[in-house]
Amino acid sequence: MDISHYEHHLFPRLHPHVYAWTKVYGRNFICWDGSKCQLFVTEPKLSKEILMNREGAFPKMDMEGCLKKLVGEALTTNEGLKWAKVRKLADRSFHAESLKSMVPEMNSSVAMMLEKWGNYQGKEIDVFQEFRILTIDVISRTAFVAVKNLYKLRFPGISLLVRSDDEVEAGRLELRINDLIMEKVRERERGGELGCDYLGQLIRFSHESDVEKRISTQQLIDEVKAIYGAGNRMTMSLLGWCVVLLATHTEWQDRAREEVKETFGGNTPDADGISRLKIMNMIINECLRLYPPALSLTRKVAKETKI
Ligand code: HEM
Numbered sequence: 336m337d338i339s340h341y342e343h344h345l346f347p348r349l350h351p352h353v354y355a356w357t358k359v360y361g362r363n364f365i366c367w368d369g370s371k372c373q374l375f376v377t378e379p380k381l382s383k384e385i386l387m388n389r390e391g392a393f394p395k396m397d398m399e400g401c402l403k404k405l406v407g408e409a410l411t412t413n414e415g416l417k418w419a420k421v422r423k424l425a426d427r428s429f430h431a432e433s434l435k436s437m438v439p440e441m442n443s444s445v446a447m448m449l450e451k452w453g454n455y456q457g458k459e460i461d462v463f464q465e466f467r468i469l470t471i472d473v474i475s476r477t478a479f480v481a482v483k484n485l486y487k488l489r490f491p492g493i494s495l496l497v498r499s500d501d502e503v504e505a506g507r508l509e510l511r512i513n514d515l516i517m518e519k520v521r522e523r524e525r526g527g528e529l530g531c532d533y534l535g536q537l538i539r540f541s542h543e544s545d546v547e548k549r550i551s552t553q554q555l556i557d558e559v560k561a562i563y564g565a566g567n568r569m570t571m572s573l574l575g576w577c578v579v580l581l582a583t584h585t586e587w588q589d590r591a592r593e594e595v596k597e598t599f600g601g602n603t604p605d606a607d608g609i610s611r612l613k614i615m616n617m618i619i620n621e622c623l624r625l626y627p628p629a630l631s632l633t634r635k636v637a638k639e640t641k642i
Contacts, residue, residue: 343625350631353377374636384642385634391415393634409554409561420550421558424540428478428533435606440476442603444469462578466571474566478533479519479559516556534559572628573619580622590614 347354353375356364362378376382385393394414410421448469452460520538529535537558543549550558581588594614595604 345626381642382632386632388640390638390640392636392638392640394637396633396635409557411561411565417554420540420548421537421554424536425533428536437477438604438606438609440480441473444472444476447472463571463575466574467567469574470567470570471563473570474563478562478566480530480532512560513556516559517552520555533562569628572626573622576626577618577622580625581618587614587618591618 356366356375357377363374363376363381365372365374367373376385391414395412398408398412410418410425413421448465452465519534523529523535523538529538537550537555540548540550541552541555581591591614594612598604598608598611
């Protein structure tokens with residue numbers, strides 16, 4: 336497929352109605368969804384003001400239907416104390432130093448993927464599918480890693496999270512995924528070693544004697560689903576667009592390849608080297624600008640306010 340003639344101006348294609356209305360009513364406008372009033376904001380300064388509001392005027396939307404069943408209520412949707420409790424824990428599990436220590440596991444996942452790609456030579460590759468598998472593998476190895484190989488933690492059903500949009504099917508999958516997660520939790524509890532990864536920290540929080548700090552079993556399950564759901568979709572989209580754009584802009588592909596060769600030679604990438612990759616960083620930022628994985632964000636209005 337020749338996509339060299341594609342333009343990147345996708346807003347009119349992806350949100351044609353919003354695009355058309357901005358032309359008629361301006362960059363911020365009001366519209367009605369039945370009896371519900373909605374304010375559309377496309378101006379970055381105003382979006383920032385809404386997202387940075389610290390007075391709780393614009394909380395996250397409530398999740399409904401099958402999305403709630405599959406993704407659960409977690410960091411991504413919670414507010415207030417419920418959010419702060421787990422957010423602290425996530426910050427502890429994913430700070431810069433701990434991310435650095437995850438690089439070897441990420442390298443192993445990528446090596447496995449590239450080995451598979453060796454068999455595709457001369458054939459078309461569905462990169463979104465490939466990166467879906469890769470990101471699920473990376474999340475499994477890093478956020479829910481085994482205690483020194485004691486338990487190989489994979490949630491076999493977790494890839495189903497991103498597929499079903501059918502209400503009944505979602506209910507069935509929800510039960511299956513919940514069981515799978517709890518099976519892994521019980522395995523660790525029985526083994527006596529909870530682990531230092533994100534799952535281990537979540538289990539510790541669910542055992543907390545202080546009720547204020549404790550999280551329920553359901554919240555533990557939801558947090559696991561949230562990390563898979565949020566991390567997987569976003570990253571596969573970014574990686575997918577990166578390789579598609581590099582395939583059509585071969586001069587940047589050459590520059591990126593040169594930079595990687597210069598930085599690592601024939602060695603496996605490490606965290607320090609990765610942080611020095613300027614060209615790769617520019618490419619990633621440009622892909623995020625042109626094809627943002629999160630196209631729009633929604634917020635409720637919780638109290639009378641002015642922006
Ligand atoms: C290209 C990659 C990514 C992009 C563009 C991205 C984008 C975003 C955005 C826009 C939000 C805010 C959503 C809102 O406020 O409504 C968010 C929140 C979140 N993301 Fe990501 N994300 C990425 C990767 C990841 C990964 C890899 C993970 C986990 C493995 C992750 C986990 C989360 C979580 C837990 C939240 C909620 C944080 C909170 O409210 O405290 N994201 N992400």
